[in-house]
Amino acid sequence: MYLTQGLHRMQQQNPDALATVFRGRRHTYRELGERVSRLAGALQGLGMQPGDRVGMLGLNSDRFLEYMLGTWWGGGVINPVNIRWSVPEIVYSLDDCDTRILLVDDNFLPMAEGIASTAKVRPLLVHVGDGVAPAGMLSYEHLIREHAPVDDAFRGGQDLAGIMYTGGTTGRPKGVMQSHLNLWSSAIMSLADHPLQKNCIALHVAPMFHTACMSSLVAQVVAGNPHVFVPMFDVIDVLQTIERERVTDTLLVPTMLQAMIQHPDFAKYDLSSFKRLTYGASPIAAPVLERALELLPGVEFMHGYGMTETSPAISRNGPGNHSREGIANGLLRSAGRPLQGIAVRVVDENDNEVPRGTVGEVVVRGSNVMLGYWNRPEETAEALRGGWMHTGDGAYMDEDGYLFIVDRIKDMIVTGGENVYSAEVESAVAGHPAVAACAVIGIPSDKWGEAVHAVVVLKPGCEAAEAGIIEHCRQHIAGYKCPKSVTFTTALPLSGAGKVLKRDLREPYWKDKARAVN
Known part of the structure; x- marks a missing residue:
């Protein structure tokens, strides 16, 4: 149960198989193993000891995978940096877990000195690029060329593998400690539940600092499949790459999937190789998903x-429920059933399991559950109380064990004494033919306590009025759930993982209030 095991296996059994593709670079598993073992030696030469943290600030690439595997091979712990963060936010995460080595690619060189000069301990900066390293930075490629390969440290099991900082949508980001066992077992349980297809070629589009993409990466390493990378999400780049590299599988967040199927050039590309699409990380509006299926x-x-x-x-939720039958019986809207090896319950505020069909909080236990939050024992104890990870997600489970996520508990709107789940309202709003994207929040109301408010992005060339949006919703959901007001904007604020930052949408309405509920 160590995260470099898949690389060892491919070096032994099929070393000349294609491992990575990024733009013009293509490496076999033999070449990947050589680069990883040399990078591990370089990191050790820079002072990395077992358990030390190494960060990377960069867009998706083959070198990002090398960084992950090389850090683990050398016995270190990865700290992938959120690419949407400002310099102070990045510095906070580096200081918080004492990250002393930071890899930076060409896209973020303007931030490098500001990060290094304001950190508590100036990190060693490594330039991840093809050109000459800037002054004060080491060259990634030079380090790989000049260092001999080293043996794998073979850290695994409960050894710390990564510190993944939460998006910071509320308060300071927390460092989630993931062990080798956590990441390995999550990948294995996913593969056991839905095995990869033969000759799978995976495209990594979602940001690699995010745990959703990391899970896909680890699963593909375990399976020994080729990895294809695009730097970041761009509809045409993704469509061209699928066509050119004959991609079979990818993972997208809903905002990416929506942008892709709505692009006017979508139908111009040969996507015949494409066989499996996994989506997640945030809710998806039913009309968007149904259109994608078509x-x-x-x-x-x-x-x-x-x-x-x-x-x-x-x-x-597997392919069987993404069908006409799944739409008809409602299972399309389910989050599926718990994977093998993972225990899930839905509980009330006292951690008592609620009856099937009753909304409560999702709690989880299994070998995939984190070790805890870095240097936050009280918050760790609260999140893992009773041995169960408390997700903060509101959901119900049906009689067949299917989970239906209704909302983040903190995103629930209490209006006139009724509970309204924003995800349900967002699905109704998104069904309006002029709506490209939307987010629903609760805002202060003297009459209702909180009022349902929709923030809407219209499709290019389309028009809609507040009254029309509200009337459309009345045709699909109960009156008390419908927005009391609507504002229009050109874009929703998104995190690096593509999630809508509802904190930013709420802030103007709640900034003068003593608390964020009314």
């Missing part, structure tokens, strides 16, 4: 539900 009839769709603290697997 446009990609030969593709298996799967919904993955999880969180950073569970590395991330919890449940999965």
Whole structure:
């Protein structure tokens, strides 16, 4: 149960198989193993001891995978940096877990000196690029060339593998400690539940600092499949890469999937190789998903539900429910059933399991559940109380064990004494033909305590009025759930993982209030 095991296996059994593709670079597993073992030696030469943290600030690439595997091979712990963060936020995460080595690619060189000069301990900066390293930085490629390969440290099991900082949507980000066992077992349980297809070629689109993409990476390493990378999400780049590299599998967050199927050039590309699409990380509006199923009839769709603290697997809704039958019986809207090896319950505020069909909080236990939050024993104890990870997600479970996520508990709106789940309202709003994207929040109301408010992005060239959006919702959900007000914007604020930052949407309405509920 160590995360370099898949690389060892491929070096032994099929070393000349294709391992990575990024732009013009292609490496076999033999070449990947050589680069990883040399990078591990370089990191050790820079002072990395077993358990030391190494960070990387960069877009998706083959070198990002090398960083992960090389750090683990050398006995270190990865700290992938959120690419959407400002310099102070990045410095906070480096200081918090004492990260002394930071790899930076060309895209983030303007931030490098600001990070290094304001950190408590100036990290060693490594330039991850093809050109000459800037002054004060070491060259990634030079380090690999000049250092001899070293033996794998073979850290595994409960040894710390990564510190994944939460998005910081509320308060300071927390460092989620994931062990080798956490990440390995999450991948194995996902593969056991839905095995990869033969000759799988995986495209990594979601940001690699995020646990959803990391889970896909680890699973592909375990399986020994080729990895294809695009730096970041761009609709045309993704479509071109699928066509050129004959990609079979990918993971997208809903905002990416929506942008892809709505692009006017979508139908121009040959996507015949494409066989499986996993989506997750945030809710998806039903009209978007149903349209995607229409446009990609030969593709298996799967919904993955999880969180950073569970590395991330919890449940999965497979291809069988992404069908006309699944739409008709409602299972399309499910988050699926818990994966093998993972125990899930839905509980009330006293941690008592609630009857099937009753909304409560999802709690999880299994070998995939985090070790805890870095240097936060009280918050760790609260999250893992009773031996169960408390997710903060509100959901109900049906008689067949299917989970239906209704909302984040903190996103629930209490209006006139009724509980309204924003995800349900968002699905109704998204069904309006002029709506491209939306988010629903609670805002202060003297009459209702909180009022349901929708923030809407319209499709290019489309028009809609507040009254029309509200009336559309009345045709699909109860009146008390419908927005009391609507504002229009050109774009929703997104985290690096593509999640809507509802904190930013709420802030103008609640900034003068003593608390964020009314």
